[in-house]
Amino acid sequence: MKNRKIAVFLAVCLGIVSFSGCSSDMKNYRQASSDLEAEKYDEALQEFETAIAAGVNPAGSYRGAGVANVHLGNYKEAIENFTDALNCKKVGKSLKKDILSYRAAAYLKIKAYDEAMADCQSIAADYDMDADVYFLTGEVALAMDSYEEASTDFEQAYGEEATYDMAIRIYSAYLEKDMEADGTRYLEAALAKTADNAQDHCDRGRVYYYMSDYDNAQKELQEAADDGNTEAVLLQGMVYMEQKDTASARKKFEEYVSQAEDSARGFNGLALCDIEDGDYDSALSNISSALTFAEGEELKSLLFNEMTVYEKKLDFATAKQKAEEYLELYPDDKTMKKELAFLKTRVTGQNENSGAETTAGDTAADSSTADNTNTNSSEEQ
Missing domain, CATH: 1.25.40.10 (Tetratricopeptide repeat domain)
Structure with missing residues (x-):
């Protein structure tokens, strides 16, 4: 089976297998892409593997299989998928950047820090950096105990994308290293902004949750929930759990189950x-x-x-x-x-x-x- 997969891969990347494929093969690829977008990762992986075997859009199919494997927690398999994608003949520049970013993140998950940093450096050498790449590079640097480099990269990331989500991501990275104080300043910076909609209130509630300010967290989350934000309901349950109020938490989790897909x-x-x-x-x-x-x-x-x-x-x-x-x-x-x-x-x-x-x-x-x-x-x- 392994040799068969290698043979299929070589045939695809050398152009031996026709790219055109039959309509059913293209249907597999389109369905895989749809499943991936819908977060149906098991189904997406199966469909992408079918597309790979048929030689349909090799780089895109390997990339799709890799993304599905990342979400399924299969990081080593994902790295193999991304490497196969990069080894294919026709890989567009933007697609290559995307694949390198995913592979670096997967390397980080398995603590292959040198390999993760090598991919980050490849992106920095060949592409314009964006907020996500700055954050990823900072996360890898932090894992390698390169604190000054990490700090610089995180500042660049937040400068490019000063959002609640980015602030939480940076805070969480520092928290993993028991450096909560370094991350808290990003949460405080995010809270300096004004909420404009339900999602903003939900994000602010999440920030307060991470800061253990549960009263303000509930206030923000209730505003979001009142405007129909189901994520806020789940977060309310989490806040109640932190306060050891399981009765209130249970009500919120039950409410979330009744509302969420x-x-x-x-x-x-x-x-x-x-x-x-x-x-x-x-x-x-x-x-x-x-x-x-x-x-x-x-x-x-x-x-x-x-x-x-x-x-x-x-x-x-x-x-x-x-x-x-x-x-x-x-x-x-x-x-x-x-x-x-x-x-x-x-x-x-x-x-x-x-x-x-x-x-x-x-x-x-x-x-x-x-x-x-x-x-x-x-x-x-």
């Missing part, structure tokens, strides 16, 4: 309420409902939470199984690796002391659940 994040929020309240069977039910829709980072969060629930139920054998399944999908997750090591000791202990009472007061999941849950995950296509 993609309700996975709402069900995930309900599962968090259940976990906080100790209703683990209900948590598993809500996680099961969410898994019907979830992809990408949201899927990762849900699968982590599923393992956590089984651990809290003292079902260590099932928790261990879920941890192993999780690591098959996300092998680089250090937190889950620690969980699995812990669970192995519990399962071994239960096997050696069958029937003995076991407590879970010191489980690692107790302290890591919130950090590994994200009811607001999103990545730009």
